[in-house]
Amino acid sequence: MNSLKHNNPQIIYKNPWTSIFYLVLLFLAWNLISQLIGSGLAVLVSGVNIFESQEILQPPFGPESKLFMYVAQGVSHFLGFTLFGLFFIKKMDKQEFKDYFHSKKLSLNSALIIVLMTFSFMMFNSIIIEWNMNIEFPEFMKAFEEWARATEDQLMELTELLSNYDSFGEMLIALLIIGVLPAIGEELVFRGLLQNKLESATKNAHLAIWISAIIFGAFHMQFYGVVPRIMLGALFGYIYVFSRNIWYPIIAHFVNNGLAVILMYVGPRFIDDFDAQEVDSSVPVYISLSALFACLIFFRYFKQQMNKAAQE
Incomplete structure (x- = not known):
C-alpha cells in the first residue's frame, strides 16, 4: 500500500479550494x-496600563514584560490555533476528531522513533540555521536586509527574555507555552487542515507538504530562520502523510520546541560559558551530515511500521 494515497480525511470535498479559502479567511480573522483577547488578559494579569503594553516589550525588559x-x-496561541483547529474540523468540515487523533493506533515504539x-x-538542521542566519543581500536589497535584521534582533531579544528561567516551575510554564501549545495547535492547522486540503486539491501529497511547509515557515515572520522552519515543516508533513495520525507530528514538533526550552534551563546551570545564541550552530x-543519515534511517523504519500497521 502506498501511504501517500490513503486515509486523507479531507478527500470527501468536491471542491477543496473553496474549503481552503474559508480556512485561510477564518483563520486570519480568528x-x-x-491576539486581542490574549493581549487584553495579559494587561489584566500583569497590571500594565494598556497604553504601556507595547513599551514593556521593548528593552530593557522587566519582570512584567515576561509575565505579559x-x-x-499562551492565550492567543491556544485560542488561535488549537481551539480554531478543533472548531474548524467539527463545525466547518463536520468531521470527527478520530479521523485525525487515532489514539488507539499510537505506538510507543513509533513515538520513540519519532523522537530519535x-x-x-x-x-542536521543546525547547518541550515547557520547558513540562513548569515545570508547577505545585494546592495539593491539593502533596505529589506536592514528591516529583516532589525526584526530578527527584536524577536531574538524577546525569545531570550522568555528563555531565561528563574525556577523549575517557570521552565514548566514555558514548556507548556513554547512546547505543548504550538505543537498541538500548529500541527492541527498546518498539517491536519491545510496540508490535507492542499493534498485533496492538488492530488499530490509532496506538493501539499512543501506548500504547507513554506507557509508554516513564513508564518513565523523570521526571515533569518525561515529556511530551517520550512525544512522542519516538511519533516512534520511527511511524518503526518505516512501515518495519518496527527499525534506523530505533534510529538516531533514538541521534541523540537521542548528540547530547546529544557536546554535553555539546564545549560546555564551546568555549563559555565553557555551561549544560547550558539546552540543551534554549534x-x-x-556530525550534522551524519545526523541526516541517521534521520533517514529512522524515517525509513517509521514508514515500514506505518505501512505494516495499515495492513493489519
Missing part, C-alpha cells in the same frame, strides 16, 4: 481576535 508575554502568547528522528534532524558539519 487569530486577530485571539507568557499570558499573551526529530533529534537527528535538529542536529554542531560540526560532519
